[in-house]
Amino acid sequence: MSGQNSDPMGELKRRAAEEAAAMVQDGMAVGLGTGSTAALMIDALGRRWADGLRFVGIPTSERSAEQARALGITLVDFSTHAQLDLAIDGADEVERGSLDLIKGLGGALLREKIVAAAARRFVVIVDEGKLVDHLGSRSPVPVEVTPFGWESTARQLGELGARVALRIKRDGELFVTDGGNLILDCTFGPIEDPRALEAAIGDIVGVIESGLFVHRTSEVIVAGRQGLTRLVAA
Numbered sequence: 001m002s003g004q005n006s007d008p009m010g011e012l013k014r015r016a017a018e019e020a021a022a023m024v025q026d027g028m029a030v031g032l033g034t035g036s037t038a039a040l041m042i043d044a045l046g047r048r049w050a051d052g053l054r055f056v057g058i059p060t061s062e063r064s065a066e067q068a069r070a071l072g073i074t075l076v077d078f079s080t081h082a083q084l085d086l087a088i089d090g091a092d093e094v095e096r097g098s099l100d101l102i103k104g105l106g107g108a109l110l111r112e113k114i115v116a117a118a119a120r121r122f123v124v125i126v127d128e129g130k131l132v133d134h135l136g137s138r139s140p141v142p143v144e145v146t147p148f149g150w151e152s153t154a155r156q157l158g159e160l161g162a163r164v165a166l167r168i169k170r171d172g173e174l175f176v177t178d179g180g181n182l183i184l185d186c187t188f189g190p191i192e193d194p195r196a197l198e199a200a201i202g203d204i205v206g207v208i209e210s211g212l213f214v215h216r217t218s219e220v221i222v223a224g225r226q227g228l229t230r231l232v233a234a
């Protein structure tokens with residue numbers, strides 16, 4: 001069988017990633033997301049870099065930094081670029097209408113949220129399977145917490161109505177973030193008021209950040225069976 005059409009959704013995700021990468025212009029400071037979709041976008045930026053485009057990137061994880069560095073992309077940090085022109089990232093769920101997100105199944109939510117908050121435009125790339133009517137319908141909300149006292153933090157997250165699971169890797173080791181913290185995956189079910197939940201989670205001592213991204217998205221590029229769709233925040 002020809003490999004060309006063996007993964008039509010993968011091909012559409014690649015096109016969505018290329019469309020997002022096409023938004024980068026010479027001289028921009030760009031946030032580079034994390035995950036399999038963001039990796040396709042970084043690859044696309046690498047091709048544009050090889051063609052002569054020049055910009056600087058702030059990566060949202062060590063993984064993305066390594067990938068971008070290998071492609072020759074210049075990386076900077078917030079000491080020289082406290083504001084970014086654009087950030088591009090994937091997501092685990094996108095709420096239709098609001099374009100609010102759940103992120104962090106890849107474990108990079110803290111740096112991803114800092115980068116999204118620093119960007120004038122935040123563009124998200126997903127396949128259509130990530131679109132939901134209510135956040136929390138399929139994905140838990142990942143919450144990054146300090147290792148010290150995580151059991152107490154978990155208990156308090158449970159009091160908000162979540163089923164809480166400490167993230168463990170496939171090899172049985174604890175998942176530790178790039179910042180040296182732990183992730184608690186909190187299953188709430190469909191979330192009625194993401195803004196209120198984000199605030200309530202953030203109020204718990206020991207919580208560093210949650211994977212709820214509320215009112216942060218400028219645009220979503222969706223790869224679907226019918227092709228690419230662009231959703232813009234109302």
Ligand SMILES: O=C(CO)[C@H](O)[C@H](O)COP(=O)(O)O
Pocket residue numbers: 033034035036037038089090091092102103104105106107108109112
């Ligand atoms: O939030 C993330 C990492 O922390 C990713 O953006 C999210 O998990 C989507 O990843 P993928 O594109 O591999 O489905």
